[in-house]
Amino acid sequence: MKDQLKNLVGQALSIFTQQQQLEIDLPEIQIDRTKDKKHGDFACNIAMMLAKPAKMNPRQIATEIVAALPESEFVSQVEIAGPGFINFYLTAEASQQVVLDILSKGEAYGRSQVGQGKKVQVEFVSANPTGPLHVGHGRGAAYGSVVSSLLMAAGFDVHREYYVNDAGRQMDILGTSVWLRYLQACGEHFTFPSNGYQGSYVKDIAAELMQEYGEKFSHAGTEVFKDIPADEPEGGDKEMHIDALTNRAKHLLGDADYRIVFDKGLNAILDDIRQDLAEFGTEYDEWFSERSLVESGVVDKAIEQLKAAGQLYQDKGAWWFKSTDYGDEKDRVVVRDNGQATYFASDIAYHLNKYQRGFEQIIDIWGADHHGYIPRVKAAVQAMSQNVDQLKVLLVQFAVLYRGAEKVGMSTRSGEFVTLRELREEVGKDAARFFYVMRGADQHMDFDLELAKSQSNDNPVYYVQYAHARVCSVFRQLEERGLSWDETVGQNNLSRLTEAHEEALMTRLASYPEVLENAALNHTPHILAHYLMDLARDFxxxxxxxxxISDDAAMTQARLTLIASVRQVIRNALTVMGVSAPESM
RNA sequence: GCGCCUGUAGCUCAGUUGGAUAGAGUGCCAGUUUCCGAAGCUGGAGGUCACAGGUUCGAUUCCUGUCAGGCGCGCCA
Structure with missing residues (x-):
């Protein structure tokens, strides 16, 4: 509809410029939906935009353009208002058309092909598998999965990916933590390191290890802690303490056994995360292993490539990447003086790999605390001669947790965090997803657990779901009265729907494809959530x-046809959000 | 100190890429059901869009500065 109006204005505009003999650059024609019904259905501001270059009064320009406007079967009235807006009123038939459109397209209503099948990779959550997901990850999960669904609905070929950090020091600390808890389960007595993972899930994993392998990995506590530097509470350094313990574990267990313990921890947690996300309605196409990247030599290859390109230099025994050449605030270490590659090195290789897999658009969704990391990744991408414009990093701000007025602390180490699983069990998948996605991602979010738990009726998701259930209820009522919905009769009587409420509803339904496309291209799921609330309210x-349901059979069928289309759109939008559309509640 | 994000009703947040009288939810007040689900609906009160300049027909939106809050500035991941 917008395009058709744009077309009309375009024709009028060319006549206008000819008449006035204007030789100016024409601005792009903008057609907007009006906020207020008093201003018609659509408005065009072209007259105001032309006022300056044409050196004419905007209202006069508007008058001339309207005079030159060709007839259209969709437009019932054109008005000039305010400083020079051109307001279009659609005919009733044009508004009613949307109902037929929705019912014939069904689930496909709202989808588009603007993405043209372009390959897009969306990487999100990618939390270290060192513990269960907490509520902070939940926001990234909800946001990432809805952004993915939106892009699919807009015709992109989407590949959803979780980058598994299954290599590196944090994972070693986890493996060591598992082993130490295992030793305690074997009856050894010692103080658990302050920098180890304290959560009870580590003990659970250790218990499984014990069940599976018995005391195969047991060593005396005195042997394990012999000559280990003191932990922080004893006046030492907690980092040195834990690293020494990790080395001791590798030494005492040997590579093969160490790997068994390590993998036990990794897989237990990864399985838990997989299941957690699946239950949260967050699906992935691929779980990409960092270790596979290291072991296949891709990381070394990337480093060699950078060396060959003269992007690395050696200083104090380490290899540095010249990221300052690309606008980063300082150069970054890629290979440490001990010969170990940094996490950043893996990430360089990973991003190169993303490009090599042929994605035209690469979307990374990170927690906002990683924003300082963006310049160096983009620098690396450029240094490897890739088009940095294809890479988009979307940041999700923190959700600050409250219990009533009290702020809830989160620390994976101490194990006192609120997990995503706990949240789901308390407020449900639907409410949690809707709540997370209701706010813009760049907006700091206050998540009051008390409110989400105790007053979940206030959560807008119920309001929207209720609208859907209510439509279903009307159709159930219909059957109970021995009547049925005749779609054809309804469609033939849409002209009966002339009430203000009905017009408002049809206008809302007609804007759904625009909202969906807008939300997809701008990666802003929250506008879809707001659309749903508006649609539910209209209903x-x-x-x-x-x-x-009344004595007027034709009217009844027309109205049923309208609300059936409302039901369809609510269902479509909720599906994109990964929220269920219940028939009764 | 430098960088990124944010500042809109008592509270939580929208604001369709610069448009017309700045909107919802929640909370508060007052109504609403012999009738398709009251998890609903109707009305009311509630605002210096943090502050000060600038750009122009027009600014909550763009630019600059100030103030306030959050986050980040490792040979951690």
Whole structure:
């Protein structure tokens, strides 16, 4: 509809410029939906935009353009208002058309092909598998999965990926933590390191290890802690303490056994994360292993490539990447003086790999605390001669947790965090997803657990779901009265739907494809959530103002046809959000 | 100190890429059901869009500065 109006204005504009003999650059024609019904259905501001270059009064320009406007079967009235807006009023038939459109397209209504099948990779969550996901990860999971769904609905070929950090020091600390808990389970007595993973899930994993392998990995506590530097509480350094313990574990267990313990921890947690996300309605196409990248030599290859390109230099025994050449604030270490590659090195290789897999758009969704990391990754991408414009990093701000007025601390180490699983069990998948996605990602979010738990009726998701259930309920009521919905009769009587509530509803339904496309291209799922709330409100208002099932058979069928299309759109939008559309609640 | 994000109703947040009288939810007040689900609906009160300049027909939106809050500035991941 917008395009058709744009077309009309375009024709009028060319006549106008010819008449006035104007030789100016024409601005792009903008057609916007009006906020207020008093201003018609669509408005165009072209006259105001032309006022300056044409050196004419905007209202006069508008008058001339309107005079030159060709006839259209969709437009019932054109008005000039305010400083020079051109307002279009659609005919009733044009508004009613949307109902037929929705019912014929069904689930496909709203989807588009603007993405043209372009390959897009969306990487999100990618939390270290060192413990269960907490509520902070939940926001990234909800956001990432809805952004992915939106892109799919907009016609992109989407590949959803979780980058598994299964290599590196943090994972060694986890493996060591598992082993130490295992030793305690074997009856050894010692103080657990302050920098180890304290959560009870580590003990659970150790218990499984014990069940599976018995005391195969047991060593005396005195042997394990012999000559280990003191931990922080004893006046030592906690980092040195834990690293020494990790080396001791590798030494005492040997590579093969160490790997068994390590993998036990990794796999237990990864399985838990997989299951957690699946239950949260967050699906992935691929779980990409960092270790596979290291072991296949891809990381070394990337480093060699950078060396060959003269992007690395050696200083104090380490290899540095010249990221300052690309606008980063300082150069970054890629290979440490001990010969170990940094996490950043893996990430360089990983991003190169993303490009090599042929993605035209690469979307990384990170927690906002990683924002300082963006310049160096983009620098690396450029240094490897890739098009940095294809890479987009979206940041998700922190969700600050409250219990009532009290802020809840989160620390994976101490194990006192609130897990995503706990949240789901308390407020449900639907409410949690909707709540997370309801706010813009770049918006700091206050997540009050008390509110989400105790007053979940206030959560807008119920309001939207209720609208859907209510439509279903009307159709159930219909059957109970021995009647049925005749879609054809309804479609033939849409012209009966002339109430203000009905017009408002049809206008809302017609804007759904625009909202969906907008949300997809801008990666802003929250506008879809707000759209749903608006649509639900339009419906509830309509419901209260008019009786759908009445003695007037033709009117009844027309109204049923309208609310059936409302149901379809609510269902479509909720599906994109990964929220269920219940038939009754 | 430098960089990124944010500042809109008592509270939580929208604001369609610069448009017309700045909107919802929640909370508060007052109504609403012999009738399709009251998890609903109707009305009311509630604002210096942090502050000061600038850009222009027009600014909550863009630019600069100030103030306030969050986050980040490792040979950690």
């Amino acid at each position: 509830h208002t309509y419901y209260n103002a008019h009786q759908f």
